[in-house]
Amino acid sequence: xxxxxxxxxxxxxxxxxxxxxxxxxxxxxxxxxxxxxxxxxxxxxxxxxxxxxxxxxxxxxxxxxxxxxxxxxxxxxxxxxxxxxxxxxxxxxxxxxxxxxxxxxxxxxxxxxxxxxxxxxxxxxxxxxxxxxxxxxxxxxxxxxxxxxxxxxxxxxxxxxxxxxxxxxxxxxxxxxxxxxxxxxxxxxxxxxxxxxxxxxxxxxxxxxxxxxxxxxxxxxxxxxxxxxxxxxxxxxxxxxxxxxxxxxxxxxxxxxxxxxxxxxxxxxxxxxxxxxxxxxxxxxxxxxxxxxxxxxxxxxxxxxxxxxxxxxx
Amino acid sequence: xxxxxxxxxxxxxxxxxxxxxxxxxxxxxxxxxxxxxxxxxxxxxxxxxxxxxxxxxxxxxxxxxxxxxxxxxxxxxxxxxxxxxxxxxxxxxxxxxxxxxxxxxxxxxxxxxxxxxxxxxxxxxxxxxxxxxxxxxxxxxxxxxxxxxxxxxxxxxxxxxxxxxxxxxxxxxxxxxxxxxxxxxxxxxxxxxxxxxxxxxxxxxxxxxxxxxxxxxxxxxxxxxxxxxxxxxxxxxxxxxxxxxxxxxxxxxxxxxxxxxxxxxxxxxxxxxxxxxxxxxxxxxxxxxxxxxxxxxxxxxxxxxxxxxxxxxx
Numbered sequence: 001x002x003x004x005x006x007x008x009x010x011x012x013x014x015x016x017x018x019x020x021x022x023x024x025x026x027x028x029x030x031x032x033x034x035x036x037x038x039x040x041x042x043x044x045x046x047x048x049x050x051x052x053x054x055x056x057x058x059x060x061x062x063x064x065x066x067x068x069x070x071x072x073x074x075x076x077x078x079x080x081x082x083x084x085x086x087x088x089x090x091x092x093x094x095x096x097x098x099x100x101x102x103x104x105x106x107x108x109x110x111x112x113x114x115x116x117x118x119x120x121x122x123x124x125x126x127x128x129x130x131x132x133x134x135x136x137x138x139x140x141x142x143x144x145x146x147x148x149x150x151x152x153x154x155x156x157x158x159x160x161x162x163x164x165x166x167x168x169x170x171x172x173x174x175x176x177x178x179x180x181x182x183x184x185x186x187x188x189x190x191x192x193x194x195x196x197x198x199x200x201x202x203x204x205x206x207x208x209x210x211x212x213x214x215x216x217x218x219x220x221x222x223x224x225x226x227x228x229x230x231x232x233x234x235x236x237x238x239x240x241x242x243x244x245x246x247x248x249x250x251x252x253x254x255x256x257x258x259x260x261x262x263x264x265x266x267x268x269x270x271x272x273x274x275x276x277x278x279x280x281x282x283x284x285x286x287x288x289x290x291x292x293x294x295x296x297x298x299x300x301x302x303x304x305x306x307x308x309x310x311x312x313x314x
Numbered sequence: 315x316x317x318x319x320x321x322x323x324x325x326x327x328x329x330x331x332x333x334x335x336x337x338x339x340x341x342x343x344x345x346x347x348x349x350x351x352x353x354x355x356x357x358x359x360x361x362x363x364x365x366x367x368x369x370x371x372x373x374x375x376x377x378x379x380x381x382x383x384x385x386x387x388x389x390x391x392x393x394x395x396x397x398x399x400x401x402x403x404x405x406x407x408x409x410x411x412x413x414x415x416x417x418x419x420x421x422x423x424x425x426x427x428x429x430x431x432x433x434x435x436x437x438x439x440x441x442x443x444x445x446x447x448x449x450x451x452x453x454x455x456x457x458x459x460x461x462x463x464x465x466x467x468x469x470x471x472x473x474x475x476x477x478x479x480x481x482x483x484x485x486x487x488x489x490x491x492x493x494x495x496x497x498x499x500x501x502x503x504x505x506x507x508x509x510x511x512x513x514x515x516x517x518x519x520x521x522x523x524x525x526x527x528x529x530x531x532x533x534x535x536x537x538x539x540x541x542x543x544x545x546x547x548x549x550x551x552x553x554x555x556x557x558x559x560x561x562x563x564x565x566x567x568x569x570x571x572x573x574x575x576x577x578x579x580x581x582x583x584x585x586x587x588x589x590x591x592x593x594x595x596x597x598x599x600x601x602x603x604x605x606x607x608x609x610x611x612x613x614x615x616x617x618x619x620x621x622x623x624x625x626x627x628x
Contacts, residue, residue: 152329154601157596158336161344161593162340165340241457241458248567261459274471281463285460287456291460292452292455
């Protein structure tokens with residue numbers, strides 16, 4: 001559209017020539033470009049994208065940009081409030097560890113867990129959703145039973161029991177939070193597969209000799225991917241919160257790795273004095289910011305990827 | 315209808331058998347046991363005796379089956395940690411606080427969320443709508459431990475409006491002890507409800523019968539109160555299930571941070587002491603609540619919306 005709006009000057013004939021040239025070089029926008037255009041209009045979504053990118057940057061470059069090792073204690077410099085010591089911008093905790101460094105490494109832990117959990121959940125959801133939607137029958141029955149059982153499990157209580165069995169750690173937390181998260185998405189995939197598998201373009205492809213894997217990847221997957229992206233962007237905040245919650249209770253990330261939830265949990269004993277509050281406030285704010293970043297991003301993605309839901313924001 | 319409900323109850327039996335089996339598997343295979351040094355200092359012979367008495371020298375599935383056969387007769391066993399105390403008595407002792415917290419939070423958050431959702435839908439795409447939807451998104455996505463910590467920092471430590479609970483049951487406490495926990499616990503519900511109500515209302519307002527009602531000369535107020543409200547109930551029922559189940563089983567995080575002696579906190583204590591009968595009972599009660607509320611919701615759908623037919627009819 002940018003080329004259409006080109007200011008065209010000069011004599012009428014020159015104008016016509018320029019116009020036809022503009023039409024000749026006009027290329028229709030791809031769906032991705034259209035989506036980006038709709039996304040850009042949503043200011044909150046841009047803010048969300050920015051927040052998420054900042055945290056991803058911090059997480060990826062944690063070893064380079066964090067001023068201290070995350071587990072370096074300094075018992076001469078405990079409980080430094082933010083700004084007191086120029087070496088410790090955000091202060092130090094009860095063991096004299098630099099809070100900024102722990103915050104940066106915490107971002108890395110939080111992102112690794114939530115993105116890995118997303119990967120697991122999406123793979124399981126695609127696998128079971130496709131199987132039960134496309135083949136139905138026994139697959140459908142099995143998915144429904146699993147959905148019922150997992151839906152009836154009291155999430156946090158079950159995750160704690162599971163963590164007791166498999167022990168603390170990044171991989172363990174990822175497993176514990178993703179194992180309960182996939183049936184909802186699998187049902188979404190199943191519903192999309194059911195909605196599209198009887199469409200004419202699928203029948204046409206099959207009558208032309210397309211194999212089932214081909215139909216699944218080339219005809220069904222592209223129609224599933226958009227609602228899946230939206231659902232996932234809303235699931236990520238849930239995973240971040242779940243990891244923080246488990247670590248807060250002491251059933252999450254293993255020591256000495258920092259986790260925002262663990263940083264908040266450690267302050268519990270010192271809450272009686274307002275002087276120590278900053279140690280808990282800083283990771284709490286980081287947690288809230290990252291989660292909001294993802295959900296604003298998700299909101300923008302929904303408007304961008306699913307124009308039919310235009311502004312009917314759930 | 316009766317046949318459908320019977321079928322669902324059979325499903326409930328399957329779900330509870332599976333959930334209890336999984337829980338027994340996890341409990342009995344975690345390191346540590348109820349009669350270890352840490353929990354109860356016993357001589358090796360006494361420990362072996364205790365283990366034999368409670369069948370802990372048997373594999374978990376034997377214990378699981380024994381538990382099932384007793385549970386169907388209403389016998390949920392004695393606590394390992396509190397001598398001569400029935401699990402049911404312990405549970406009912408702690409349940410009051412959780413129930414009170416749950417219902418207090420539902421009592422303020424449900425009406426407010428619904429009203430905000432309706433306002434947002436009626437003022438669609440105005441600044442009011444944007445504020446409500448953004449605030450709702452924030453309260454839904456920010457993890458509960460962040461909300462709790464902000465609440466403590468602002469209202470207890472900063473403004474000194476409230477204090478911490480002293481560990482006594484909530485119903486023996488002045489409002490000072492339960493206003494803030496009920497507020498924080500309800501925040502997420504307000505947001506979820508506002509979002510669902512808004513989208514449900516927008517959906518209804520776009521229907522032909524609303525236009526017809528307006529066209530035949532009914533006032534906007536009458537149309538909204540008489541025609542729209544009734545149909546808007548449908549999305550509300552969806553949120554009600556998880557919220558109610560959550561309210562009944564209590565919020566572990568709120569109970570821990572505010573020292574409220576509820577089910578969530580008691581569950582964590584039972585995990586420290588490996589009090590198996592208490593752990594399995596809590597998980598089963600929570601699973602039953604979740605499944606039954608889901609069933610009630612499906613039945614409620616048919617009562618509100620005659621278009622919905624139970625069981626089949628896809």
